Amino acid sequence: MLAPTGQRASGEWIDDTLRARAEEKGLLARTPLAGEFPRQRVELVRGADPTAEVNRLYRLRGWTDGLPIVPPTLGRIDEMLASCPLERHVSLGEVDPLGGVATVEKLAANAVMAGCEPEHFPVVLAAAQAILDPAFNLRGVQTTDENVAPLIVVNGPIAHRIGLNAEWGALGPGWPANAAIGRAVRLVMNNLGGGWPGAVSFAGLGQPGRWTLCLAERERDTPWPPLHVELGYRHDQSTVTVLRAETVINVTGGLDELASVIGSAASLFGILHSGKAGVILSPLTARRLAGQGLTRADVRRRLFEHGRLSADVWRRSWIHTAVREDEWPDWARAAARSGAIPAVREPDDLTLVVAGADLPIPQHAYCPSWGHPPCRVTREIEPEDSIGRR
Amino acid sequence: MLRASAVAERAGVPTASLVCEGFRGQAATTAAGLGLPSLPTALVPGHVDVQSPEELRRNVAAVTVDAVISNLTEAPPHTGKADVEPGPADVVFEGTFDEVNRFFYENDWSDGLPIVPPTAERVAEFLRFADRPGETELGVLLPDRRRATVWSVAVNGVMAGCRPEYMPILVALAEAMADPRYGVEHSGNTPGAETLIILNGPLIRELGFNYEQGALRDGIQANTTIGRFWRLYLRNVAGFLHHRTDKGTFGNTWRVVLAENEDVLRRIGWSTVAEDEGVSGGNAVTISRFTGGGVIASVFGNTPDRMLPYLADSVARKVGWELMFTVGMGAGSQRPLLVLSPILAETLAKGGIDKATLRQRLFELARIPDWQFERYVGEWTNLVPGRPTLIGLVKAGTIPAVFAASDEPDRLVPIVCRAEDLMVAVSGDPLRTNAYAFAHNGILGYPTTKPVRLPADWPRLLREARNR
Numbered sequence: 137m138l139a140p141t142g143q144r145a146s147g148e149w150i151d152d153t154l155r156a157r158a159e160e161k162g163l164l165a166r167t168p169l170a171g172e173f174p175r176q177r178v179e180l181v182r183g184a185d186p187t188a189e190v191n192r193l194y195r196l197r198g199w200t201d202g203l204p205i206v207p208p209t210l211g212r213i214d215e216m217l218a219s220c221p222l223e224r225h226v227s228l229g230e231v232d233p234l235g236g237v238a239t240v241e242k243l244a245a246n247a248v249m250a251g252c253e254p255e256h257f258p259v260v261l262a263a264a265q266a267i268l269d270p271a272f273n274l275r276g277v278q279t280t281d282e283n284v285a286p287l288i289v290v291n292g293p294i295a296h297r298i299g300l301n302a303e304w305g306a307l308g309p310g311w312p313a314n315a316a317i318g319r320a321v322r323l324v325m326n327n328l329g330g331g332w333p334g335a336v337s338f339a340g341l342g343q344p345g346r347w348t349l350c351l352a353e354r355e356r357d358t359p360w361p362p363l364h365v366e367l368g369y370r371h372d373q374s375t376v377t378v379l380r381a382e383t384v385i386n387v388t389g390g391l392d393e394l395a396s397v398i399g400s401a402a403s404l405f406g407i408l409h410s411g412k413a414g415v416i417l418s419p420l421t422a423r424r425l426a427g428q429g430l431t432r433a434d435v436r437r438r439l440f441e442h443g444r445l446s447a448d449v450w451r452r453s454w455i456h457t458a459v460r461e462d463e464w465p466d467w468a469r470a471a472a473r474s475g476a477i478p479a480v481r482e483p484d485d486l487t488l489v490v491a492g493a494d495l496p497i498p499q500h501a502y503c504p505s506w507g508h509p510p511c512r513v514t515r516e517i518e519p520e521d522s523i524g525r526r
Numbered sequence: 527m528l529r530a531s532a533v534a535e536r537a538g539v540p541t542a543s544l545v546c547e548g549f550r551g552q553a554a555t556t557a558a559g560l561g562l563p564s565l566p567t568a569l570v571p572g573h574v575d576v577q578s579p580e581e582l583r584r585n586v587a588a589v590t591v592d593a594v595i596s597n598l599t600e601a602p603p604h605t606g607k608a609d610v611e612p613g614p615a616d617v618v619f620e621g622t623f624d625e626v627n628r629f630f631y632e633n634d635w636s637d638g639l640p641i642v643p644p645t646a647e648r649v650a651e652f653l654r655f656a657d658r659p660g661e662t663e664l665g666v667l668l669p670d671r672r673r674a675t676v677w678s679v680a681v682n683g684v685m686a687g688c689r690p691e692y693m694p695i696l697v698a699l700a701e702a703m704a705d706p707r708y709g710v711e712h713s714g715n716t717p718g719a720e721t722l723i724i725l726n727g728p729l730i731r732e733l734g735f736n737y738e739q740g741a742l743r744d745g746i747q748a749n750t751t752i753g754r755f756w757r758l759y760l761r762n763v764a765g766f767l768h769h770r771t772d773k774g775t776f777g778n779t780w781r782v783v784l785a786e787n788e789d790v791l792r793r794i795g796w797s798t799v800a801e802d803e804g805v806s807g808g809n810a811v812t813i814s815r816f817t818g819g820g821v822i823a824s825v826f827g828n829t830p831d832r833m834l835p836y837l838a839d840s841v842a843r844k845v846g847w848e849l850m851f852t853v854g855m856g857a858g859s860q861r862p863l864l865v866l867s868p869i870l871a872e873t874l875a876k877g878g879i880d881k882a883t884l885r886q887r888l889f890e891l892a893r894i895p896d897w898q899f900e901r902y903v904g905e906w907t908n909l910v911p912g913r914p915t916l917i918g919l920v921k922a923g924t925i926p927a928v929f930a931a932s933d934e935p936d937r938l939v940p941i942v943c944r945a946e947d948l949m950v951a952v953s954g955d956p957l958r959t960n961a962y963a964f965a966h967n968g969i970l971g972y973p974t975t976k977p978v979r980l981p982a983d984w985p986r987l988l989r990e991a992r993n994r
């Protein structure tokens with residue numbers, strides 16, 4: 137077994153910090169074996185049922201998300217890395233807040249545990265690079281009392297190749313790639329970053345999206361150029377785009393219903409920090425709108441114009457009393473004077489993704505954002521010119 | 527460069543260390559080893575050596591400058607306590623021979639060959655042959671800043687396949703490794719040079735070292751396993767690991783111990799390498815890091831005058847970019863080694879040459895044209911930046927006057943600063959007229975000699991070991 141947990145560049149293991157924090161918070165019952173493991177790269181687990189023993193040990197050491205994991209044996213890790221262009225000891229950075237070094241090998245261990253197949257690993261790598269981008273503010277995401285989680289959107293040919301679902305129930309259970317890739321990112325945050333609930337991560341309620349929140353764009357049935365092409369990539373490139381999602385709110389109906397929810401469910405933190413939000417649009421609605429001659433930009437503008445929060449609601453909100461009016465961004469105060477505030481600073485701050493089943497009564501989703509700085513981080517998957525390729 | 531920054535940071539002076547893209551990982555691990563894991567670095571995209579001035583300017587302006595400013599103006603994040611490693615006597619694993627080997631290999635504790643499992647019993651047996659207790663500290667080794675102890679010497683000696691009676695030599699090697707003059711911290715540098723251990727003293731015969739045919743080839747337990755020990759100790763205690771702290775572009779396999787033929791040296795009245803390096807009497811190890819070498823086959827002639835031009839030419843030919851250590855970084859630290867087979871040494875001695883005269887004659891003969899010298903360290907490599915001329919360096923007082931005997935670009939200049947910088951050893955097939963020349967890595971592995979200290983009851987222990 138390869139230790140999936142984080143070691144800092146200075147050599148310390150983050151588990152010692154985690155054990156101390158868990159102890160302080162009276163949470164050691166969840167992880168009674170926190171910090172108790174051989175301080176080395178590889179550990180041997182024997183016994184009549186080693187898989188069960190690994191699961192028991194890892195759960196008690198705090199290395200799982202509560203569900204059983206696939207034991208990260210060296211053989212499985214080697215398979216995960218067999219076609220990886222990066223050398224196994226290359227570091228992609230340190231995972232906030234506790235700073236475990238994200239070597240390719242450690243990422244692979246967590247991907248194995250999450251149930252990833254080797255073909256999923258390029259997406260995990262790119263998603264890890266995206267959440268390590270300072271713009272993503274992983275420290276904030278991990279430690280805030282908000283329930284934010286990374287929303288992982290995949291574009292390009294890889295999605296189809298690895299069976300990443302963009303259609304029926306794309307954000308629901310039943311799709312191995314969607315489930316395992318998102319889970320791998322969460323395990324990386326838990327095991328390399330140390331985002332243990334209650335000890336380091338103070339999300340009040342959490343959300344099921346903290347297990348996995350990963351889907352592909354339904355490019356084939358999208359009337360417009362797909363998200364990554366809009367962001368400047370070619371059709372034949374594959375990308376991962378990571379947003380910070382406070383939650384996923386289902387909206388059934390048309391653009392008006394969607395706008396109404398965007399306005400009423402706008403995140404006040406999002407407004408305060410001029411954050412970016414995500415919108416998942418049903419393919420049928422996308423086609424209808426395109427039929428009316430609307431582009432992606434037009435749809436964003438419509439949602440921006442119509443998805444507004446009443447200035448009265450804003451003024452009565454707890455956060456308005458907590459944060460002085462002159463600390464709110466200019467654009468929000470200016471909009472408030474006209475009676476309603478858009479959910480985001482400008483239309484481009486809405487990230488539009490087309491996905492879901494082709495239902496006659498269309499379903500969409502609104503993913504309000506959280507925090508600072510505004511972020512939408514895109515990384516190419518398996519770029520041709522990446523430095524340090526094997 | 528990070529080591530200089532670490533010194534400055536410790537003195538309270540903010541630093542920015544410029545790090546080329548391919549070196550970021552090494553910078554991070556080295557900084558951690560220096561005890562300053564958040565030592566600020568500024569990225570230089572790509573590698574400067576292959577960029578045009580315009581490209582470099584663009585890269586520096588776009589990336590490096592901002593990083594330098596933040597390096598110098600922002601406080602580095604707080605760094606925590608060091609990691610606790612298993613205690614010296616902790617049993618880290620129990621299992622079969624195959625399991626132990628797989629486990630050690632996969633934890634990066636082995637070099638890919640099977641190791642002898644370092645059991646408590648085997649380690650205890652090794653410690654009986656040491657003159658000091660196991661917990662004795664022999665120094666602190668970079669990059670991991672781990673303490674070198676007699677205990678960890680024994681553990682790695684067991685693993686390497688050594689016999690317990692090699693212990694005194696292994697301890698002396700660890701002391702030499704920890705000597706700041708040697709510079710173990712450079713062992714991961716890109717030219718990837720490998721250390722040669724030269725052994726002198728009665729132990730050569732007592733422990734059965736090979737010093738005749740095949741002196742530099744594996745196959746004899748003492749020479750081979752002690753060579754392997756060196757590399758394991760670099761790995762497990764100093765902390766040099768592939769793809770991490772080790773940046774050797776190619777590297778090469780560890781070298782077996784070179785034992786001198788002291789029977790011949792005594793007969794012809796020549797000093798040993800250890801004596802040349804200032805350690806006389808008894809046993810001694812000399813370590814020095816060589817970038818490469820090669821055989822000088824069929825030295826023809828029966829007088830020094832006929833033999834020396836070929837030998838000197840071969841010594842000079844082995845040295846190219848390494849001339850930077852003669853006149854640039856660590857000027858005067860280039861220490862090439864010439865190994866003579868006994869028959870060559872004896873023929874030279876018969877011609878009336880002692881060791882000091884030999885080194886002087888080689889110094890005078892192993893020369894290359896001034897223009898060629900300057901090309902190696904300047905035009906072709908930029909290893910001595912600013913393209914200084916040898917004449918300029920002499921005027922600046924960096925190197926001796928011998929490099930500026932005239933201002934003629936075709937004049938011949940030496941490859942080292944002083945005759946004593948040339949090392950000469952005698953070993954190999956006694957009756958074959960071959961020699962071997964090594965080019966040296968300068969201050970990044972400077973020759974360091976340590977006496978070998980034997981335990982008080984060595985004769986009894988040795989008899990016991992022989993009859994085991």
